[in-house]
Amino acid sequence: xxxxxxLSMFIDESNDHLQSLNEHLLKLENAPDDISIVQVIFRSxxxxxxxxxxxxxxxxxxxxxxxxxxLDLVRNHKLSMDQFIFDTLFKGLDALESMVxxxxxxxxxxxxxxxxxxxxxxIVKGDHLKQDAASAGMQSxxxxxxxxxxxxxxxxxxxxxxxxxxxxxxxxxxxxxxVLKAARAYMVFDFLEHNGEIxxxxxxxxxxxxxxxxxxxTVFTIANITEEELRKGIESVSEIESAAITQLxxxxxxxxxxxxxxxxxxxxxxxxxxxxxxxxxxxxxxxAPAMAPAPAASSxxxxxxSGGGGSRTIRVDIERxxxxxxxxxxxxxxxxxxxxxxxxxxxxxxxxTVEHMSRVSSDxxxxxxxxRMVPVESVFNRxxxxxxxxxxxxDKKVDLVITGAETELDRTVIDEIGDPLVHLxxxxxxxxxxxxxxxxAAGKPETGTVHLRAYHSGNHxxxxxxxDGRGINAEKVKQIAIKNGIVDSESAKRLxxxxxxxxxxxxxxxxxxxxxxxSGRGVGLDVVKTKIQSLGGHVSVExxxxxxxxxxxxxxxxxxxxxxxxxxxxSEKYAIPLSSIVETAIVPREQxxxxxxxxxxxxxxxxxxxxxLAQVLDCKSFLEEEEQETExxxxxxxxxxxxxxxxxxxxQSEIVLKTLGKYLTNIEAISGATILGDxxxxxxxxxxxxxx
Amino acid sequence: MGEEIKVIVFGLANExxxxxxxxxxxxERMIPITRVPKTLAFVKGVINLRGVVIPIIDLRGRFxxxxxxxxxxxRIIIVAVNDLEVGFIVDSANDVxxxxxxxxxxxxxxxxxxxxxxxxGVAKVGDDRLLIMLNLSEVLNKSEIIxxxxxxx
Numbered sequence: 001x002x003x004x005x006x007l008s009m010f011i012d013e014s015n016d017h018l019q020s021l022n023e024h025l026l027k028l029e030n031a032p033d034d035i036s037i038v039q040v041i042f043r044s045x046x047x048x049x050x051x052x053x054x055x056x057x058x059x060x061x062x063x064x065x066x067x068x069x070x071l072d073l074v075r076n077h078k079l080s081m082d083q084f085i086f087d088t089l090f091k092g093l094d095a096l097e098s099m100v101x102x103x104x105x106x107x108x109x110x111x112x113x114x115x116x117x118x119x120x121x122x123i124v125k126g127d128h129l130k131q132d133a134a135s136a137g138m139q140s141x142x143x144x145x146x147x148x149x150x151x152x153x154x155x156x157x158x159x160x161x162x163x164x165x166x167x168x169x170x171x172x173x174x175x176x177x178x179v180l181k182a183a184r185a186y187m188v189f190d191f192l193e194h195n196g197e198i199x200x201x202x203x204x205x206x207x208x209x210x211x212x213x214x215x216x217x218t219v220f221t222i223a224n225i226t227e228e229e230l231r232k233g234i235e236s237v238s239e240i241e242s243a244a245i246t247q248l249x250x251x252x253x254x255x256x257x258x259x260x261x262x263x264x265x266x267x268x269x270x271x272x273x274x275x276x277x278x279x280x281x282x283x284x285x286x287x288a289p290a291m292a293p294a295p296a297a298s299s300x301x302x303x304x305x306s307g308g309g310g311s312r313t314i315r316v317d318i319e320r321x322x323x324x325x326x327x328x329x330x331x332x333x334x335x336x337x338x339x340x341x342x343x344x345x346x347x348x349x350x351x352x353t354v355e356h357m358s359r360v361s362s363d364x365x366x367x368x369x370x371x372r373m374v375p376v377e378s379v380f381n382r383x384x385x386x387x388x389x390x391x392x393x394x395d396k397k398v399d400l401v402i403t404g405a406e407t408e409l410d411r412t413v414i415d416e417i418g419d420p421l422v423h424l425x426x427x428x429x430x431x432x433x434x435x436x437x438x439x440x441a442a443g444k445p446e447t448g449t450v451h452l453r454a455y456h457s458g459n460h461x462x463x464x465x466x467x468d469g470r471g472i473n474a475e476k477v478k479q480i481a482i483k484n485g486i487v488d489s490e491s492a493k494r495l496x497x498x499x500x501x502x503x504x505x506x507x508x509x510x511x512x513x514x515x516x517x518x519s520g521r522g523v524g525l526d527v528v529k530t531k532i533q534s535l536g537g538h539v540s541v542e543x544x545x546x547x548x549x550x551x552x553x554x555x556x557x558x559x560x561x562x563x564x565x566x567x568x569x570x571s572e573k574y575a576i577p578l579s580s581i582v583e584t585a586i587v588p589r590e591q592x593x594x595x596x597x598x599x600x601x602x603x604x605x606x607x608x609x610x611x612x613l614a615q616v617l618d619c620k621s622f623l624e625e626e627e628q629e630t631e632x633x634x635x636x637x638x639x640x641x642x643x644x645x646x647x648x649x650x651x652q653s654e655i656v657l658k659t660l661g662k663y664l665t666n667i668e669a670i671s672g673a674t675i676l677g678d679x680x681x682x683x684x685x686x687x688x689x690x691x692x
Numbered sequence: 693m694g695e696e697i698k699v700i701v702f703g704l705a706n707e708x709x710x711x712x713x714x715x716x717x718x719x720e721r722m723i724p725i726t727r728v729p730k731t732l733a734f735v736k737g738v739i740n741l742r743g744v745v746i747p748i749i750d751l752r753g754r755f756x757x758x759x760x761x762x763x764x765x766x767r768i769i770i771v772a773v774n775d776l777e778v779g780f781i782v783d784s785a786n787d788v789x790x791x792x793x794x795x796x797x798x799x800x801x802x803x804x805x806x807x808x809x810x811x812x813g814v815a816k817v818g819d820d821r822l823l824i825m826l827n828l829s830e831v832l833n834k835s836e837i838i839x840x841x842x843x844x845x
Binding site: 326327329330333572616617618619658659660661662663664667668669670673675679680681682683 | 724726727728729730731735737738739740742743744745746747775776777778832
């Protein structure tokens with residue numbers, strides 16, 4: 001078998017499993033007693049082990065095996081999670097991640113994991129803690145062997161009751177003439193699983209699936225809805241005769257355990273039925289008239305269950321999407337040609353057909369673009385873990401609240417946005433959130449909150465990182481900026497608050513070491529700004545001292561299509577991204593001044609440099625010296641303005657971005673190319689390179 | 693007998709050259725080229741090849757031969773080597789032949805003024821036909837181009 005054929009599949013799936021492991025381990029950390037999470041983790045680890053072994057990555061397989069051993073003990077309630085186990089498992093995950101990364105990079109996935117393996121082994125041996133006392137306590141509470149509920153199931157139920165959750169014992173009876181018993185049972189299970197958690201069923205779910213039950217089956221469930229809703233939901237499944245629901249408390253649970261110990265499961269059912277008593281009789285009576293609406297009610301629940309069963313997606317190689325895009329942009333070019341031809345030929349049928357084609361192709365364009373959209377979830381997912389680790393190492397308490405993870409962004413943006421967000425989050429946690437003592441002193445809750453939000457607005461996606469920390473000390477930021485020569489003290493006085501806040505993104509701001517020990521932020525924030533700008537977005541910061549700081553990033557929905565101004569220089573055409581254009585204008589020759597040999601113009605009260613595009617691009621077919629009036633495009637880079645001179649404006653257009661290929665890289669002032677309606681290539685100007 | 697290789701034959705300044713057919717994506721007639729500023733003189737610009745932007749190199753300029761105006765027989769050969777896609781302007785391209793790899797001799801020190809490292813060898817075809825086989829990865833070698841840029845600067 002050629003393993004290479006499966007390698008990319010292995011990498012994709014491993015990454016999925018690692019992500020799921022990370023997520024669920026974090027969840028488990030918040031609810032260490034939830035065995036169902038352990039089950040999920042165990043299954044993921046198990047699959048990962050199997051895949052790695054099949055692919056021949058022995059180190060991966062053996063490390064996962066050790067982790068699995070620990071998890072196995074946990075899920076069988078022979079071991080309870082504690083901080084040491086969590087830390088070790090997280091370390092194991094990190095090692096697995098780096099191994100998978102190595103495999104992705106073409107390596108063999110080998111790594112020295114002996115330290116982690118031996119730590120895991122000591123956990124399995126139980127050398128590291130005193131878990132006996134805890135599990136003994138549970139045993140006494142849970143009753144004996146042979147009980148209907150085994151020890152850990154009843155302890156889960158008991159804990160849930162103590163935690164104030166509603167635990168129900170349900171006896172579901174199907175109608176005598178029921179044709180598809182297993183299917184009905186499945187629908188009941190599905191409903192229960194959507195509204196809570198099934199702890200135990202009798203007979204077991206496998207037996208029920210194989211129709212190995214008579215007319216009724218019993219379920220213990222922890223539900224997050226009321227008894228009434230539960231009953232309604234179950235009875236809306238067609239061909240169900242009745243559902244006898246008993247809410248359990250500590251006492252009845254113990255009783256149940258005891259009575260079940262005597263032998264027959266039916267005894268348990270009868271106790272339950274006694275307790276429900278009259279209510280159940282009513283239900284049985286109500287069941288018959290309820291029959292008519294029942295089928296109608298059951299169909300949406302069936303639909304929900306089919307929809308809920310995993311998202312119906314397929315994986316597509318990004319290169320295929322790219323070639324789809326390429327083919328499509330060709331179609332767009334042909335469309336423009338056809339439109340031109342149709343307007344020349346002036347035949348109704350042709351014009352109509354071309355118009356129809358235009359509509360279809362613009363719909364198609366939307367779909368093709370949407371294919372490349374990915375939820376930001378894939379980036380956000382890694383942050384809970386990062387925040388947890390960082391909070392630990394900074395000795396702070398931090399809650400990360402993620403909203404809008406389903407917001408979609410172009411794949412190319414998604415790939416780039418991760419690093420800037422890491423910087424911003426680190427910054428928020430390091431400089432924004434105060435230490436526990438400081439927070440208490442400031443009268444704030446000791447746990448700080450960092451919000452990570454994403455949402456759509458117009459043609460843009462906004463991502464915000466907001467914390468409730470100490471805020472930016474504008475005065476100190478100013479002083480440092482003056483000291484580092486970013487602004488002079490004169491202009492510093494004139495800065496508005498928001499301009500002062502933007503200083504922390506300045507390039508020189510972060511370099512000095514002494515900054516780190518005051519409230520000033522700035523570790524690598526200039527990098528964040530550059531990166532976001534290279535993605536065609538921009539970043540801003542708002543802050544209230546003592547109340548917190550908010551970073552907002554605004555990003556274009558897609559990088560593959562941008563709005564641009566097309567300009568002409570002699571025989572050549574160029575595109576200037578609209579995002580950096582402030583305005584266009586025509587200035588007469590006499591308004592152009594020369595200062596120190598540099599051409600400048602007056603622009604709304606300030607003097608800005610005039611840059612000759614033809615000169616920058618060595619364009620010989622346009623001689624601007626002969627012009628009496630000069631067309632200019634005013635562009636902005638941060639807070640600097642500049643005007644570039646062009647020959648002629650051609651108008652605004654949506655353009656499809658193309659790279660110049662690997663052979664031509666880093667060409668000064670050119671950021672890419674696009675194909676115009678006439679099939680010609682036009683180069684895209686990088687305005688940031690023009691303003692120094 | 694060695695391996696049979698299929699070769700695209702093209703003409704450049706009165707010499708015949710060959711490129712293995714599997715490295716050639718397509719051969720095009722001259723199409724409008726968009727100039728790219730601030731590049732080396734032999735980089736003529738970029739073209740739109742069915743939706744993909746591809747850089748175009750004048751092979752004469754690349755080899756330091758005198759450049760000439762394109763004619764009706766001029767062609768652009770699009771080659772793909774090590775995930776680089778580049779088009780070469782050549783004087784003509786009109787033949788595909790099979791040659792025996794055994795007949796390729798290592799390149800002589802100087803052939804038509806082109807540095808030997810650009811050449812894979814010289815193949816003898818028929819009785820009096822010599823075919824210069826190109827070493828494409830050297831022709832497209834970026835590190836050498838960077839050196840060239842530094843020399844020019």
